[in-house]
Amino acid sequence: MRKQSTIKLFFQEAQQAGRFASLVVVSLLLAVPGVLAQADPLPSWNDGPAKQAIVAFVQTTTDTSHPDYVPPEARIATFDQDGTTWVEYPVYTQARYCFDRVATLAQEKPELKDIKPFKTVLSGDKAAIAGLPMADLEKIIGATMTGMTVEALTGQVQQWLETARDTRWKRSYAELVYQPMLEVMQYLRANGYKTYFVTGGSQDFVRAFAQSVYAIPPEQVVGTMGATTFGYDAAGRPKLTEEPRLLLDDNGPGKPEGIHLMIGRRPVAAFGNSVGDREMLEYTQAGSGARLMMLVHHDDAGREYAYGPASKVGTFTDALMAQAKQQNWVVISMKNDWKRIFPWEQ
Template sequence: MPYSRSSGISRRLVLGALAAMPTLPGLLAASAPAAAQSATPLASWNDRSAKQGILDFVRATTDPSSTDFVPPEERVATLDQDGTLWIEHPIYTQVVYCLDRVPVVVKEKPVLAKVEPFKTVLTGDFEKIAKLSLHDVEVILAATLTGMDVDQFYAEAKAWIESAKDHRWNRLYTELTYQPMQEVLTYFRANGYKTYIVTGGGQDFVRVYSDRVYGIPREQVIGTAGGVKYGYGKDGKPFLTKEPKLLLNDNFAGKPEGIHLEIGRRPHAAFGNSTGDQQMLEYAKGGDGLRLSMLVLHDDAKREYAYGPAQGLPDTKVGTFTQGLYDEAKKGGWHVISMKDDWKRIFAFET
């Protein structure tokens, strides 16, 4: 996921917006508690090699008599978010948030209503919006994600994520987390592992809901991070302002770099779903002892979405999983999780 060095905005988010905006019927989204977990480990998984690989790994690394035993302080598992823990199609949730914020930004600065690209976004014409240039979308993201107090951003993002809904299921986005992966988080933590989200999405954005939705405290979220500036209000109270300045591009090689900077330990297990996660999985697998690297393959158009282009699935700019990555996974001993075959259910609300 390359980024614009000038704005610090993720091109993954930009390209995802351009690719998927024509399919959006509205700008929505939202909040819901993490689903209750079954007492049976990985209850939403079918009894196949992926499930067994997780069970075998955790048992071996937490058994003091095993040659693969991992001391508790070294038990680290890192997981991508978009496409790994919750849906990312047809457009990244954070991009929807940014588009939905445009009317608010324009209300604060009315002159922008007659200025591109804000003028086009306000039309609601998704065919026109999809034709905006990369620079235009970067301008939108910068205007909606920066320039405000960090506390103001947190409050606004929290209010949005607690009310906005996905158009396909008409459910809060936070209800659209993958139940099998929620069970992975629970199972790992029950066995002494610290679970971290390592995402190409905005670090501040994911931290708004990570604890409530995934049981992962905000300090265990590593994401694309922008700069902040320290200052004082009229009352003398100090505050931080979000700036359009890139500090960490947390995608591709940026993921292991961010893991080192913010965790300081190489993960023993890593989960992803796209080319942007490859280096994180390589990094985890490259350590000594038993390691686990897993990729989620979206191959269930009926219950969720199907895209790759690995294994002949439709190509996409959102969550790209290439055939090269698939082949590398097989060669490197990584597990590829088939949504269609490995998961009994995808969402907690499924019967």
């Protein structure tokens, strides 16, 4: 009776103040339990097949009366990161980090200024840097991301994210996340799913910010794994040191391998954006029951970038597009499916 009396009072006050229409809405929300919970969970998505597929999948797999119901312990969703949840073009963010670290290293070791590929990076020649072969990139990664403790690397990455700015938008790289994908992650978690990163990026690099940027804890990050070595510091305290030795290349077939190694369950939903995610989507689809496989297609040159088969970064080949259509994977069009791309857009 108290709630009814309160609602009646709202109506009376609204009539007196000339705010009847707006307070009717408030009163209804107060009077009808669950109405607020039914708000659109994906407000940055345009209505269309992609959004409908996500909502239908969540409703189906969390409905205990549906034959495709998925028990909470099996609700696993995996996400690639670069190009799927934040900007990767024209250079991967981790590569930008490593290039910036070269300058710091050169101050500590001046001899690097005359040694390739460090000399190339320090020159600032964008064309030459873009043309660096994989062997040289591996040297740069090895020099900038190993030889320190795990904690030291985490601190360096976090400090860089606080200060570095993207050249196009002049914003922190942590701000260049895709708002629609943040909403998907939150929607899945609100319905009992665990969200994991399964990324080609270095595992400890992504772990440094996954919690603060995406609300994904470090133990739910599966990435390209480098070795660590146990030892003791000068004070006799145990430590782990990053080593330049590859344990897992978490790209292509390495993604299902990493999922099995680190998660131990086959995902029921997987999100990617390039040929490097194909095997993860195939592995996900091979399970029984309802499955959701989605690929982000970068086709919005105005708000972000448009690239595909010819790009060395985030390659989305014609063969991948054909496979997506044949196997009923959902291709997300940035241009058509997303109302806004970044959290800071109006």
